[in-house]
Amino acid sequence: MAGLEGSIALVSIDLPGREYDIHIGSGLLGDVQSWRGVPAAAMAVVVTNETVGPLYLEQCVRGLAPHFRRIETIALPDGEAFKSWESLQKVIDFLIARGADRKTVLVALGGGVIGDLTGFAAAVYMRGLAFVQVPTTLLAQVDSSVGGKTAINHPSGKNMVGAFHQPVRVISDLSCFETLSAREFSAGLAEVIKYGPIADAQFFEWLDGNIEALMRRDAEALAHAVKRSCEIKADVVAKDERESDLRAILNFGHTFGHAIETGVGYGQWLHGEAVACGMVMAADLSVRLGLMPEQFVTKLRSLIERAGLPVRAPNIGLDRFVELMRLDKKAEAGDIRFVLIEQLGKAVLRSAPEPLVREVIAAHTEA
Amino acid sequence: MAGLEGSIALVSIDLPGREYDIHIGSGLLGDVQSWRGVPAAAMAVVVTNETVGPLYLEQCVRGLAPHFRRIETIALPDGEAFKSWESLQKVIDFLIARGADRKTVLVALGGGVIGDLTGFAAAVYMRGLAFVQVPTTLLAQVDSSVGGKTAINHPSGKNMVGAFHQPVRVISDLSCFETLSAREFSAGLAEVIKYGPIADAQFFEWLDGNIEALMRRDAEALAHAVKRSCEIKADVVAKDERESDLRAILNFGHTFGHAIETGVGYGQWLHGEAVACGMVMAADLSVRLGLMPEQFVTKLRSLIERAGLPVRAPNIGLDRFVELMRLDKKAEAGDIRFVLIEQLGKAVLRSAPEPLVREVIAAHTEA
Known part of the structure; x- marks a missing residue:
């Protein structure tokens, strides 16, 4: 430091x-x-x-x-x-x-x-x-x-x-x-990384160029990462203090992530670890829906890996995974809504066809 | 009705x-x-x-x-x-x-x-x-x-x-x-009566002329009394939502009243009964401080009596009474502040010399 x-x-x-x-x-x-x-x-x-x-x-x-x-x-x-x-x-x-x-x-x-x-x-x-x-x-x-x-x-x-x-x-x-242990630190980085895709393309690029500095806990890099994260969150919250659709974009990666957390039993995966893996899945779902180019997943996954975070979900069974997503409190009337990226720095809240969701889960799950 | x-x-x-x-x-x-x-x-x-x-x-x-x-x-x-x-x-x-x-x-x-x-x-x-x-x-x-x-x-x-x-x-x-029992109803009237002296001279006069109609639970009179009470409280609250000095005027009669409630043991006197008697005391203190003419106490006491409410405090001992007022959470750093009336329809928050306070308590306490 x-x-x-x-x-x-x-x-x-x-x-x-x-x-x-x-x-x-x-x-x-x-x-x-x-x-x-x-x-x-x-x-x-x-x-x-x-x-x-x-x-x-x-x-x-x-x-x-x-x-x-x-x-x-x-x-x-x-x-x-x-x-x-x-x-x-x-x-x-x-x-x-x-x-x-x-x-x-x-x-x-x-x-x-x-x-x-x-x-x-x-x-x-x-x-x-x-x-x-x-x-x-x-x-x-x-x-x-x-x-x-x-x-x-x-x-x-x-x-x-x-x-x-x-x-x-x-x-x-x-x-x-x-x-702070390496594992806790990386889990925190997952939420930092989140702010790029949902709100700030430039910050996403900065993270890509500075993830190694962050991993060695360079104070200057950390100060910027914490500051920018707080600014973005504050911006989202100010526009929507009482959590309706806008604030929901802060849950990028969380729908898949919560299923992982619950599926393996709370405390097995850290929240940030589950969110990290969930972001890869949500990114891939964005790609499969034609919202983003293929390279987006590759780049995000690489960033997440370099941050010491998991990019593959544990195998808890496809049906169980989908069921757990349905139980998530963000799901309304059985329709699972995902935070997806439609443009680097811009998130959107929408549902997706279940077969596509299953494809995504399967593609990012350990054998 | x-x-x-x-x-x-x-x-x-x-x-x-x-x-x-x-x-x-x-x-x-x-x-x-x-x-x-x-x-x-x-x-x-x-x-x-x-x-x-x-x-x-x-x-x-x-x-x-x-x-x-x-x-x-x-x-x-x-x-x-x-x-x-x-x-x-x-x-x-x-x-x-x-x-x-x-x-x-x-x-x-x-x-x-x-x-x-x-x-x-x-x-x-x-x-x-x-x-x-x-x-x-x-x-x-x-x-x-x-x-x-x-x-x-x-x-x-x-x-x-x-x-x-x-x-x-x-x-x-x-x-x-x-x-609603007669006793509970009268206790409610105490808080209705309160709104006159602190905020609305005209409402005080109206109450004086309509207390018998209220006591027989005339619906029209009740509707007006409830409406006007809510309006006054809303007005005070809107100006001061987080309870500082302005909102404190709603506690007219409460400093003396709380001492009575606690002194006799919670549940013996209803809150409204204690406030009623406390209002007579606070009115008298206002008079003794030269803020209001003597007739104010007479008129308020009569109104309170006609509302079926007590105007004399139980004898819990003068020292104990003062001590209980000091313990009231509205007291700051030992200085007891009273809601006093400085003009019919206008309340003020101030402290008073303890000897005067003791005189007031003694004057309105059962032998």
Whole structure:
């Protein structure tokens, strides 16, 4: 990690009545400057997990210290299983026990699970507290830090209970990637790569030319990738805050991907890995529908491979694969709709003939 | 109940991006017209309680029937104790079990507890469902049907967990008062009376001249009282949706009132009863601070008495009374702020010297 120590890229999110900045750079966490302008309050409560806490909590508290009279911390166990009612109640109970009031600021220090859970706690405690998101994974920095989606899981489904609640600040510290495993890092890259085909041909070309720099975690390349990803997502979200068709383009690769994730059993494939493979399939479906030239699949697949991501789905059976896609919550009245690319940088939402879908699945599945 | 069968008063609530109408009249519940224009969906889920359900569910379902393919119902036990995490989870589990999707419409059929709880479930299920509020008590019709506040209680405090979530329609059926006890009805009147001094001198005069008609539950008088109360609250809320100083004027009588409620133990006095007595005290404090003439207290007290409401606080001890006011969540940093009247129809938020406050409490407390 080099070249960007101290320097900052800024993305301004501008939704009506809820503007906030995303600070992107290395070493931001412990820097008091990162926290300047966060609403003044007597108390900040940092919610983190037992993996991230020991690594970054001390820095985080150092950055927060000059801005708050009191800093309280709660660490939940690590993992998707703890994005639950029980964890939410634990955080709420903690806030009450520590006397949190309407001005208390919540800080989410961790990946997507901590961000979603803490954001939801902030959304509902006393009907809404300010919260700062400190995403420590690449995936969280380029995905959940923009859009205001917060949630917990229900035994029957992911993100079944939640709210739209925007943070007052996002601090994306690239230094946190130092402790991110290669596999987690690549999974985050899948979501970065996604933004090219759906919204920005130039970014897609840039990724193609800079994937090796990203893979060696070059700070400058990372700063650009995170910044551009956030900008694109912010642009899509601003046009369609409440998720109808436009926002759905962010799910490029997700319809196939979800089937893979569910088919192999949650936790076997990382979300980003399934999305990566799903993007290859969605790209191929775009080609077979005559929307894109053949070379698009080749180029996207190569990029995904160089990012250390899988391009072939596990063999879970063709019928089962299709059935799982149907069960996906994005499917309406049995008609599976796909995010397809109709032009590099332009996505479209449409259904496709099932035989063609089956061909695509078969073509990209391990024997 | 007579004179208004079928006729409707309409109040339009106009918050940016979230407009909705309040229909006020007799016999609205079973009238399919009342439900026209509610967002189309395959399924409506009615949440009610075990007291209200047997009385009004059938009518409600009759009104809903032409608009939805499926109508599901869940009845919770009656009472504030059920405005809880457990009830929320029960409703969420029910929604999941019945396959509710993002388009499902929730209907809250009941008083404030059902309205707050159902509204909160609607706010968080899949990050937000449309919901229709059908307030069956006078209090709920003039108070919780406007403002978008939803919540559940926590063992440590009321409304600790909640959200701002506006209904898509409010159906205020005056016929529901037929089954409302005299005590509950009077408690609702306390909140109606409140709107006069804080916002509308003319309405205060109207109430003074029509309190007997209201007490015999004259439909025309009721329709006007409910309509004007909603209009005033809507006006205050529109100017200050997120509750800062302006919205606080809606708490006229509440600082003294909360101390009474807590002092005698929750459930002993109804909220409206405590607010009624609290209004007399706040009026007297306004007089003692030289803001209003002596006659104001006399007139307000008389109106409150004619509404069947208490004007003398129970003797819980002067020190304890003051201490309880300090603990009220509206108190900031120990300084108790009161909603006072500085002119009939105009409220102001300010603190007062403690000796004066003690004089007021003593003057309106039972020996």
